[in-house]
Amino acid sequence: MPDSRVPRRRRFLLCEPRHFAVQYAINPWMRPGEPVDVIRALDQWQALVGTYRAHGHTVETLAPVPGLPDMVFAANAALVVEGRVFGSLFHAPERRPESLPYQAWFKQAGFEVQPPESVCEGEGDLVPAGRWILAGTGFRTTREAHREVQEFFGIPVIGLTLVDPYFYHLDTALFALDEENIAYYPGAFSPGSREVLARLYPDAVTATREDALAFGLNSVSDGRHVFISPAATALAGRLAHRGYVPVPVDLSEFHKAGGGIKCCTQEIRENRS
């Protein structure tokens, strides 16, 4: 089994953290007084880009805008499936202006962007997982947005309720390993949502709260390699045991804003898989 995992080439969109900072607090990780080391953030981000490219993935970038310190978290800007782009409408007024430059990037890249009517934070809360889209709500993306997403893509949307403010986005508590399976931290979900996940994914890889707090679930998988926080050691062990190859990438400077690897990565899915 260990050698049967097949990687699929991905196309990613990232945004350089040149203006990264913690200037406001919109999740429990953010402490506006605490200094951020921008040089370190840039180094860590470059290492992520280099690691993706070394594994055969395409990385494109868009220019960061001064005054938008969270713009580095590209995942939140949209959800792209089968070449269709559903844009973002941020919960926090501080982040609302981010949607426009991303929309402009998609337009110049040849995509049309559908703007949401209700609060929707892109891949932060929307995780395509094989035949359906898993969708988080509770802190940011609304139930109304889930309905819009299902209508726009014509793909079943499975709503999941997040209950722990440290895991305010679905992508801090769950990621897709491949078309068939996921990894997640059950404690981040309401009892009913936990039951839904257990029914849909009886073979899921579950993570401890410690792994989740180390941003271990804010990972990106290409079906074989899992780009993961090096601090999530127990989870990396479980993934290796299932035949995945953990590739540690340290984005600790971004944890100060409540973000990690997946938050920095927007995936552009062009074909039906």
Ligand code: ARG
């Ligand atoms: N400071 C940002 C916020 O709270 C972090 C976003 C992290 N992104 C993510 N996909 N979880 O909105």
